[in-house]
Amino acid sequence: MLTLFLALPLMGQSLLVERAESTVVINRDNLVRAKADALKDAKGQVVMQAVARYLDYNSMVSLKPLLKKHFFENPDDFIESIRVISEGNTEDLSEFTINIETRIFQSRIISAFRKLGLPPLDERVPFRDYYLIYNAENEFRQTEFLTKFLEQLHARLKPYRIRTKDILVNEKFLPVKAGMQARLNLLKSNHDEQTDKNSFPLLELKSSKIADGNDPQQHNLKTEIIFWSPENKLTDSPIIIASATALMPYSSEQIDSIIPQLLDRLILNWTPVIKKALIFNEGRGxxxxxxxxxxxxxxxxxxxxxxxxxxxxxxxxxxxxxxxxxxxxxxxxxxxxxxxxxxxxxxxxxxxxxxxxxxxxxxxxxxxxxxHELIASLEPYFTLDEGNDIDEETEENNLPIPEFQVPLSPFKQTYRLPLTSTVYDNIRHRGDSTLFMIKADKDNESYEEKNLIKITWNRLGPTHLRPKLTIYDHNRKRVKGYLLKRKKHFSFQYLLPEGNDAFYLKISDEIGFLEGVAGSYQSFRYFLTVN
Structure with missing residues (x-):
C-alpha cells in the first residue's frame, strides 16, 4: 500500500480540513473491495494528519500504536464530511487510487486527547515529576537491558509531560503484597529528604520472566505499570489504584526488538494508570x-x-x-x-x-x-481547485472578478477591505465567520458621498447553511443584521454616522441544527463588493 499525504491549513475555528490520497492493490480483480480499502485508509490518514497538529513528531512516533488504535482505526468518529476529489483505477486493473478532502471535528480530536490523558501541543502544561520504582528480576536489572528499557519508557511518557525520578530495586524482587510501606522505605533509603505517604504520586514498573504454559522451555516477559496512591491505607498493601500489563515471548538474543514491542503493547493498556496519576498530581483546586x-x-x-x-x-x-x-x-x-x-x-x-x-x-x-486593534491584509485573488466553477458562475451572472481573497490561516483575523473592491471568501462550516473593517473615502468632499457605502453580496453555488450579514459600528457594537436565508444576491446601502469613518461587517451563518442535513454543502462561498 502506498499513501501520499496532502495536508491543508486549518479552516475556521472548529473544523479541520485535511486531504489524503491512498493507492491500494486490486486483488483478484475485486474492485469493490479495493475502493473500500482505499477509502478506509485515506480516512485514517486524514485523521492522523489532524492528530499531528497537536503532537510533535517524536510523540507521534513514540505513541504510534496508541494513536493508531484510537484514531486511525476509528476515523468516522472524527469526520464531519467527505468530498471525493478524484478516484480511478489503472488500465490493467492492478491499482485503485482515491483522493479525498475531509472536514474533521477539532473538538472530537481534543476530547479524545483528554480521554487519553494527552495534553495537546499548544496546552501550557509543565512537566510533572513522579517517582518511578523499577522493580525487576535480576536478569532485567543488567545495564544493557535497564538503560534501553528506561530510555524508551521515558520517550513514551514525555508526550504526557511526565518526568520520572527513577529508583532501582537493587536487591530481591519486591512483591506487590509488600504494599506501599515497602515502597516508602525504599524511597527513604534512596533519598535524604523526608518521605512519607505524601511523597506520591508514585509509579512502579515491574519486569519478570514467567514460563510459557504451553511450552516449559519457552518464557514470556511480563511488564506491569502500577500507580500507588495515599488514598490507600498503608496497611492495605495488596490494594493498588490502577495497573496495566503486557506480555510477550522473551529471548535474551532479541533484546533490541523485544523492548519496543513490549512497551508498545503496554501503552495500549496504560491509559487508566496514566490518568489516575495525572489526576492525583493536579491536587485540590x-x-x-x-x-x-x-x-x-x-x-x-x-x-x-x-x-x-x-x-x-x-x-x-x-x-x-x-x-x-x-x-x-x-x-x-x-x-x-x-x-x-x-x-x-x-x-x-x-x-x-x-x-x-x-x-x-x-x-x-x-x-x-x-x-490593540490588529487589522490583517487580504491576499490577492488567485484561482483555487474549484476555480473553474467560480469562473463559470461569474460569467453566467455577470459578477465582478474579485481582487482579493480571505487568507487560509489557522485563525481568522479582522481584515481590511478597501472601497471599490471585491473579495472572495469561503465560510467553511457551521459557526465559521469572517469580519471585515471598511473605511470611508476621505477624498470625497460631501458628507453623503463620503459616508454612503453600497454593499453587494453574491453567493456562489448551493449551500445548506443560512448566511447572515451583520453590521457593527467603529466600537464593535451591533448596528443591524440581515438574514439572507436562501438568497443568492443581496444589496443595500449603509450611511455612516457623522464623525465616524469606519465600520465592521461580519459574514457568518445563522447557527443552528439543520435537521436531516449532513455531508456536503455545509459551507458557502461568496463575493462581497463595497463601493
Missing part, C-alpha cells in the same frame, strides 16, 4: 473570581478568554459571573499553585491585548486590559 476591566464588548471578551484559558488544563469550570457597564467577571477553579497564578496572565507577544494592571482586590483577581 482553588476557587477564583476574576474581574476584567477595559473590554470594549463581547468580541474582545471572547478573544481574551480564549487567549488566557483555552487549552490550559489548570483552569477548570470557567463560568461567566457578572456583566456590568464597567467590567465583566468570571468564576473558575484553579488547579495550580496559587503563588504561580499571576504568571498565567502573561500574554503572547502577538496578542491584541496588554494587561496594564493585575491585583487582588476584595476577593477578586482584577485584570485591567488594554485592547
Amino acid at each position: 482553588i476557587k477564583v473570581k476574576i474581574k476584567f476591566i477595559g473590554l470594549y464588548g463581547p468580541v474582545e471578551e471572547q478573544l481574551l478568554v480564549k487567549t488566557l484559558f483555552h487549552n490550559n488544563p489548570r483552569w477548570k469550570n470557567l463560568r461567566l459571573d457578572t456583566i456590568s457597564s464597567n467590567f465583566v467577571s468570571y468564576r473558575s477553579l484553579y488547579l495550580g499553585n496559587k503563588d504561580k497564578m499571576l504568571k498565567e496572565f502573561i500574554l503572547p507577544p502577538d496578542s491584541q491585548f496588554q494587561i496594564s494592571e493585575l491585583k487582588w482586590e476584595d476577593n477578586y483577581l482584577v485584570v485591567n486590559v488594554t485592547w
